[in-house]
Amino acid sequence: MKKILFLMAIFLSCLSSLTTLAQSKIIISPHASFVGITKNSNTYTKQSLKDNYSSFFVGLDNSKNISGRVYLEFDLGSIPKKADITSAILKLTTTGSDSNFNGSIIIKSSNILTNADESTWYSLKGLTGSPIISANFPNSGTSLNLTSDALKSLIKNSAGGLMCLSINNPDESKIIRFSGDILKLSLEVTHTGISTEGDGTTRDLRPLPSKIISGEEITLGYVNMPLVYEIKEWKYDQSQFTEVRRDKGTITLIPKPIIGSTRASVTMVTYFYEQFFYYHKYTHTWNFPIDGAPMIVRSTSEKVVYAGETVGYRIENFIGNLSDITWQSGDNMSLISASGEYATFKASGNGSGTVKAKVNDKGKVYDLQSSDVWIGTPKISITYAMDESSLNSTYVDVSRLLTFSEFTTLVIDGYGVDLSGNISNIEWQNNSGSPIFTTGNGVTSNPTADRIGSLGRVATFKSTPNTYNNIMFKIRAKNKCGWSYWKYISWSGSVIPGGYGVRSAALDDQIIEVMSEIKSVKIYNLSGVLVYSDNAVNGSFDIKSTVLTDGIYIIEKSDGQNRTSEKVMLKR
Numbered sequence: 001m002k003k004i005l006f007l008m009a010i011f012l013s014c015l016s017s018l019t020t021l022a023q024s025k026i027i028i029s030p031h032a033s034f035v036g037i038t039k040n041s042n043t044y045t046k047q048s049l050k051d052n053y054s055s056f057f058v059g060l061d062n063s064k065n066i067s068g069r070v071y072l073e074f075d076l077g078s079i080p081k082k083a084d085i086t087s088a089i090l091k092l093t094t095t096g097s098d099s100n101f102n103g104s105i106i107i108k109s110s111n112i113l114t115n116a117d118e119s120t121w122y123s124l125k126g127l128t129g130s131p132i133i134s135a136n137f138p139n140s141g142t143s144l145n146l147t148s149d150a151l152k153s154l155i156k157n158s159a160g161g162l163m164c165l166s167i168n169n170p171d172e173s174k175i176i177r178f179s180g181d182i183l184k185l186s187l188e189v190t191h192t193g194i195s196t197e198g199d200g201t202t203r204d205l206r207p208l209p210s211k212i213i214s215g216e217e218i219t220l221g222y223v224n225m226p227l228v229y230e231i232k233e234w235k236y237d238q239s240q241f242t243e244v245r246r247d248k249g250t251i252t253l254i255p256k257p258i259i260g261s262t263r264a265s266v267t268m269v270t271y272f273y274e275q276f277f278y279y280h281k282y283t284h285t286w287n288f289p290i291d292g293a294p295m296i297v298r299s300t301s302e303k304v305v306y307a308g309e310t311v312g313y314r315i316e317n318f319i320g321n322l323s324d325i326t327w328q329s330g331d332n333m334s335l336i337s338a339s340g341e342y343a344t345f346k347a348s349g350n351g352s353g354t355v356k357a358k359v360n361d362k363g364k365v366y367d368l369q370s371s372d373v374w375i376g377t378p379k380i381s382i383t384y385a386m387d388e389s390s391l392n393s394t395y396v397d398v399s400r401l402l403t404f405s406e407f408t409t410l411v412i413d414g415y416g417v418d419l420s421g422n423i424s425n426i427e428w429q430n431n432s433g434s435p436i437f438t439t440g441n442g443v444t445s446n447p448t449a450d451r452i453g454s455l456g457r458v459a460t461f462k463s464t465p466n467t468y469n470n471i472m473f474k475i476r477a478k479n480k481c482g483w484s485y486w487k488y489i490s491w492s493g494s495v496i497p498g499g500y501g502v503r504s505a506a507l508d509d510q511i512i513e514v515m516s517e518i519k520s521v522k523i524y525n526l527s528g529v530l531v532y533s534d535n536a537v538n539g540s541f542d543i544k545s546t547v548l549t550d551g552i553y554i555i556e557k558s559d560g561q562n563r564t565s566e567k568v569m570l571k572r
Contacts, residue, residue, distance in 0.1 A: 024205055025190045027287045028074050029182055029263050036070040036167075037116045037124060044116040049180035055095050058167055059175035062100055069124040070167035070178070071113055074187050078267070078285030081160040083191040085152045090133065090165075093143040093184035095177050102174030103137030107146070109154055110164040126166045137176065143184060155189055163187075182263040183289050206250065208288055214255040215293045220266055220286055221250030228272050232281075235267040240290070243536040258292040259316045292317035294359045296370035304374050304416055304479045305347050311373055313355055315341040320361050330354030332375050350376035352415065378477040378484045380414030380426075391415075395488045410489070411524060411554050412457050417477040417484075419457055419530075425479070426457055431472040431488060458524065458554055517559055524554040543570050 035056045036047035047056040047068060057068045094103065108126040132150045155163060169176055179185060204223040212218055222229070225248060234251050240262070241253040253266070267285045299312035311333070315325060322340030329335045332349040347353050353373040359366045381390045390396050391414070417425050472490040476483050517539045523532035523546070531553070532546050543555065550571050557566075 024192075024284070025188065025208070026078055026285065027263075027289070028076070028078075028187045028189065029185065029287070030072040030074055030187070032180070034113070035072060035180070036068055037121055039067045039069075039121055040065070042118075044118065044121055046116045051180075054180035055177050056180060057096075057175055057177040058105070059102070059169040059171075060100065060173050061175060062098070067172065068175075069121065071110060071124055072165045072167065073112070074163045074165075076155065076158050076163050076189075077160060078283060078287070079155070079159040079189060079191055080282070083156075083159055085156045085159075086190040086192060087188075088147055088152045088155050088190075089188040090146045090151065091143065091184065091186045091188065092137075092146065093179040093181070094137045094140045095179040096140055096175075098140070098175045098177060100174050101140055101176065102169060102171055103139065103142070103176060104170050104174075105133075105135055105137070105176060106131050106168050106170060107133040107135075108166050108168075110166040112162055112164055124166045124168070126168050132165065140177070159191075181261075183261055205284065208286060212255065212288055212290050213293045214257050214290055214295075217244060217252055217254050219250050219252045221247075221268060225249030226272070230271045231268060232271055233267075233269040235269070237264065240264050241266075255290045257295050258290065259295070259297070261289055261291045263287065263289050294318045294361050294366050294368060296355060296357055296368050298370065298372060299342075303372060304481060305353070306481055307348050307350070307375055309347050310336060311345050311347060311353070313343050313345065313370065315357060315359060315368070318359060318361055320359075324360035326358045328356040328358070330356045330369065330371075333373070347373065347375045351379070374416035374479070376416070377481045378414050378417035378479055380412055380417065380475060380477045380484060380487060382410050382412065382489060393487075394485065395490060397490050410458070411556060412475060412477065414477060414484075416481075417479050426477045427475065429474050429486075431474045518557050519560045520558045522556040523548065524556070525551070543568060 032049035034046050035049055036058070038045045038047055038061075047070070048054070049056065056070060058070045060067050090107070094101075106126065108129050108131055110126070111123065113120050113123060130150070132154060133146045133148050135144060135146055137144060204225070206219060206221055206223055208220075209218060221231070225231075229249070231249065234246065236253065239256070241255055241264070244252040244254055246252070251266070251268075255264070265285050265287045267283060270282045270284070272282060294315055294317050296313055297316045299314055302311075305311055318325070318341055325338075325341055327335055327338040327343040329345070331354040332351055333345040333347060333353040333355050335355075336344045336346050338344075343355070343357070345353070345355050351374070352371045353375050354369060354371040356370075357368045359368060379391045381396055412426055413419070419425075472488055474486040474488045476486050478484065518537045518541050520535045521533070521537050521541050522530060523543065525531050532548060534541070541555075541557065543553065548570060552569050555566055555568055
């Protein structure tokens with residue numbers, strides 16, 4: 001009995017910790033697809049933001065004789081409904097050089113709007129209701145951080161949903177043009193967590209770094225996650241981040257390289273338990289800008305070049321003295337000339353071309369490197385024989401166990417060749433032995449004839465009684481520089497007792513056995529097109545966890561050192 005009471009005391013102590021309040025700051029961008037309406041005679045059109053260079057306006061654009069009104073819609077779904085709003089700042093920045101500029105604005109609460117029509121146009125006039133904020137921009141190019149108690153109150157009442165604002169100029173013959181840059185247009189909200197009477201908490205959340213740079217790790221989550229908490233899900237855009245690791249209470253990500261800046265978000269879904277077995281679901285979203293780190297960018301679109309060809313490069317995301325950039329030659333690339341952030345290199349040899357630069361950007365030194373150019377004809381091999389020796393060798397032995405009724409699928413991988421689906425870039429030929437083989441859809445009812453070329457990245461083979469001891473194919477690939485040399489893919493072995501197949505003398509079973517923990521997976525369709533990729537697999541993988549449609553696929557698995565390929569049928 002004493003033990004039970006002791007455990008109950010610990011449990012209730014954990015529950016009491018939920019009442020601890022903590023502050024959380026989030027930065028929210030308005031929905032870019034609808035930031036206002038323009039009127040041209042009787043034609044109404046939505047204003048929207050396509051990129052960081054977009055702008056939107058309120059008033060009269062004299063150059064086009066078009067009027068505009070502004071509508072901003074903010075998603076406050078990541079703010080708990082009963083949270084207390086500590087501070088709220090609406091950041092607006094004027095832009096442009098209009099001659100009829102006037103910086104006075106009135107901001108009011110708006111209903112949720114969806115259409116660009118006459119009714120919406122008059123709704124945005126904001127004839128009713130008291131102003132949330134009134135402000136004056138002294139000139140174009142000014143940035144103001146606007147706040148008021150009315151704005152905080154509106155955010156509190158809109159928490160968990162949408163908050164909509166209209167912006168007007170008292171004199172609609174004038175114009176104010178606003179920047180759509182994510183760093184110049186935002187709503188910053190600081191709020192406290194809530195007690196067990198609410199539906200979430202921000203207890204002990206890790207603060208965001210003051211500045212987030214692409215290529216540098218960030219860790220989000222809890223500082224000390226209480227025992228009664230359980231993180232159920234992390235959500236983020238995989239095109240923006242590479243996942244490094246996740247622990248019980250945190251996730252560590254690296255923002256991928258970008259040019260300029262962008263806004264990103266990471267969402268954490270937490271369950272926390274109270275009153276014995278009753279739980280709350282709490283969703284917290286970190287919204288933040290990412291600034292691009294200095295990076296080397298190729299000035300031309302060509303990724304494949306001839307030996308002797310020159311290639312231009314430049315440094316992006318650099319703010320500093322041009323004298324703080326030092327360009328350097330790398331593998332197969334010789335520095336010809338350099339001037340500040342621009343440089344020209346000459347390609348040589350056959351392989352990947354590398355250029356380097358050392359950059360001192362705002363006191364931080366970056367050793368930059370780019371190897372995104374291929375020089376000369378391709379180098380290819382089979383997906384699980386992609387080591388340097390196999391790539392540079394004329395012969396590759398992929399000996400393994402074959403059964404007479406078995407279909408064996410091989411996938412070509414390589415460098416300097418387009419593998420995204422252009423099957424004319426790859427050719428297979430049967431060199432010796434007489435297995436049936438085909439490429440493309442893997443069907444053997446119409447096999448490619450012996451020693452006749454067949455195209456495609458994926459080939460499926462079926463062994464026959466005549467394939468004892470010696471099977472050999474040859475493959476090659478081409479790019480704009482021409483065809484690669486033929487690479488010979490061979491099996492060799494002896495007959496298994498019972499006559500069921502060919503046993504490899506250098507069996508690759510070891511690769512299969514040691515791959516106990518899968519780290520990455522690539523899935524191709526039977527045309528060789530990559531349809532799924534996951535570089536953060538945690539030990540095991542089930543194709544049914546993907547959103548792929550039913551069908552036959554090639555799965556390529558890697559443990560970081562070895563790779564295997566297999567054909568599977570997905571049928572849910």
